[in-house]
Amino acid sequence: MSNIHIFAEKLRSLGLRPTQQRIIIYSLLFDRKDTFHFTIDDLQNILKNTSTKKISLATIYNTIHSLKDKGYLKEISINSEKTYFDTNISKHHHFFDESKRELIDLNDKDVGKIKIKKAVPGKKITSIEVLVKIANNN
Amino acid sequence: MSNIHIFAEKLRSLGLRPTQQRIIIYSLLFDRKDTFHFTIDDLQNILKNTSTKKISLATIYNTIHSLKDKGYLKEISINSEKTYFDTNISKHHHFFDESKRELIDLNDKDVGKIKIKKAVPGKKITSIEVLVKIANNN
DNA sequence: ACGTAATTTATAATGATTCTAAATTAGTGT
DNA sequence: ACACTAATTTAGAATCATTATAAATTACGT
Missing domain, CATH: 1.10.10.10 (Winged helix-like DNA-binding domain superfamily/Winged helix DNA-binding domain)
Incomplete structure (x- = not known):
C-alpha cells in the first residue's frame, strides 16, 4: 500500500x-x-x-x-460572498455558473489569446484572469 | 444653481x-x-x-x-478582502495594481476580442470579465 | 521512552456586511 | 403652514467568514 x-x-x-x-x-x-x-x-x-x-x-x-x-x-x-480554491494551478480561466454557483475550468486553449493594448508606466503584468459567467439558457 | x-x-x-x-x-x-x-x-x-x-x-x-x-x-x-464598486457601468475590464491596491479601467478597446472556444450545454454566457493584475516593474 | 518544537484545537477577536426596530424625514393632501 | 403616512435613516445588534490566541497534543530526532 x-x-x-x-x-x-x-x-x-x-x-x-x-x-x-x-x-x-x-x-x-x-x-x-x-x-x-x-x-x-x-x-x-x-x-x-x-x-x-x-x-x-x-x-x-x-x-x-x-x-x-x-x-x-x-x-x-468570483464575488464577495465566498472564497474559492482550485486544485488546478496551471494557467487557466473559469466559467462561473451563476445558477449552480459553481466553477468550471476553461483551459488555456479554450480561450483565445488575450491582447492587452494598454500599459501602465512602471508596472508589469503579473497575471491575466478571465471569468466567464454563465446561466441557464432559457 | x-x-x-x-x-x-x-x-x-x-x-x-x-x-x-x-x-x-x-x-x-x-x-x-x-x-x-x-x-x-x-x-x-x-x-x-x-x-x-x-x-x-x-x-x-x-x-x-x-x-x-x-x-x-x-x-x-478582486480578492476576498474587499468589495470594490465602479461608477463606470459600461462593458469594460480592469487592471488591478497590486502595489497600490487600486483599480484602473481598461476600456473595451484596450482589450482584444476574447474568444471562448468552449460551451456548456444548456448555458449561455452572461458576461466576460478580464482582470489584469499589475505590479511595480522592478 | 523523552524532550521539544510544530501542529492542532476550542474559543475569542476581528472586520465586513446585513438586520432590526425606533426615530426622523419627504411628499401629499388639507 | 400643518398633519399624516410611508419611506428612509439611524445606532446598535446580529451574522458570517476569517484570523488570532494560548493551551493541549503530536511528530520525530535523540
Whole structure:
C-alpha cells in the first residue's frame, strides 16, 4: 500500500510535517482525477461526512493556506460572498455558473489569446484572469 | 444653481426619494469627470472628511446597493478582502495594481476580442470579465 | 521512552456586511 | 403652514467568514 506514505512524503517535501489531518485533507484534495473547486465551507462539510477523525475549522484554514502558499492551490475570487480554491494551478480561466454557483475550468486553449493594448508606466503584468459567467439558457 | 436639483431629479427618476444623504452620496460618486473606483470603507472616509452632515454606515450601504441594483454602479471582486464598486457601468475590464491596491479601467478597446472556444450545454454566457493584475516593474 | 518544537484545537477577536426596530424625514393632501 | 403616512435613516445588534490566541497534543530526532 499506500497512498498515505506517498502523501506523507509529498507533504514533507513541501516542508509540512505530515500530520494525520494534513494527510486526510491532502488526499481529499489531490487523490482524484479531475480538478476540484471548493470553498472552505464545502471542505468542512465533506470532511464531516467522510472522515472519522474530526478536524477543526482552524486546521482546515491553516492547511489550505499552507498549500496555497506553497503554490499547490489557487485562490479565485468570483464575488464577495465566498472564497474559492482550485486544485488546478496551471494557467487557466473559469466559467462561473451563476445558477449552480459553481466553477468550471476553461483551459488555456479554450480561450483565445488575450491582447492587452494598454500599459501602465512602471508596472508589469503579473497575471491575466478571465471569468466567464454563465446561466441557464432559457 | 443647482446640481442638487439635477441630482434630486435623477434620483427620483430611479425611484429613489432624493434625501439629503442620497444627494450627498450621489454627487460624490457622479459629479466628477473620471470614473471612480471605491470600497464602502473609502466612501465612508471621504464622507467623514467632506460632508458636514453625518451619514451612517447603514445608509452608505443602502444607497450604494440601491444604485447598484438600479444599474448605476458595478461591483467588482478582486480578492476576498474587499468589495470594490465602479461608477463606470459600461462593458469594460480592469487592471488591478497590486502595489497600490487600486483599480484602473481598461476600456473595451484596450482589450482584444476574447474568444471562448468552449460551451456548456444548456448555458449561455452572461458576461466576460478580464482582470489584469499589475505590479511595480522592478 | 523523552524532550521539544510544530501542529492542532476550542474559543475569542476581528472586520465586513446585513438586520432590526425606533426615530426622523419627504411628499401629499388639507 | 400643518398633519399624516410611508419611506428612509439611524445606532446598535446580529451574522458570517476569517484570523488570532494560548493551551493541549503530536511528530520525530535523540
